[in-house]
Amino acid sequence: MTKAQAVHAFFSQFGLKVYQEDSVPTGTDAPEFPYGTYNLVTDDFFGGGVPLSFSLWYLDSSWLAINAKTEEISRAIGLNGYFMNCNGGAIWFKRGSPFATSSGDESNRLIKRKLINITVEYITDY
Numbered sequence: 001m002t003k004a005q006a007v008h009a010f011f012s013q014f015g016l017k018v019y020q021e022d023s024v025p026t027g028t029d030a031p032e033f034p035y036g037t038y039n040l041v042t043d044d045f046f047g048g049g050v051p052l053s054f055s056l057w058y059l060d061s062s063w064l065a066i067n068a069k070t071e072e073i074s075r076a077i078g079l080n081g082y083f084m085n086c087n088g089g090a091i092w093f094k095r096g097s098p099f100a101t102s103s104g105d106e107s108n109r110l111i112k113r114k115l116i117n118i119t120v121e122y123i124t125d126y
Helices: 003-012 064-077
Strands: 017-020 035-038 049-059 082-086 089-105 108-124
Touching: 003 017, 003 035, 003 082, 003 089, 003 108, 049 064, 049 089, 064 089, 064 108
Parallel strands: 017 035
Antiparallel strands: 035 049, 049 108, 082 089, 089 108
């Protein structure tokens, strides 16, 4: 599994359709809520940790469901981080700071967004 595939697999494990943030379908192919988007940043062992963000998108009058999903992701990462194997080594996902920030969408008050910050260390040789 490549680094890009591993990052996608990490975010896909939480039961939502996920898209790289610059590849979200639009128009009649736009995803149904809830879904997730992430920015893909890769590096190698010598680069140290790099910031990576993941956004949860919900259409709901309440923050309960999106907050629960945020907690699920936080628990999965845990205090020591989450390791995922990939070609050439592994990826270490850790909670960023601040871990999560709430926002919305001015075009529709029912759209809830949770921006999750993660630090990723690529323990890979390329």
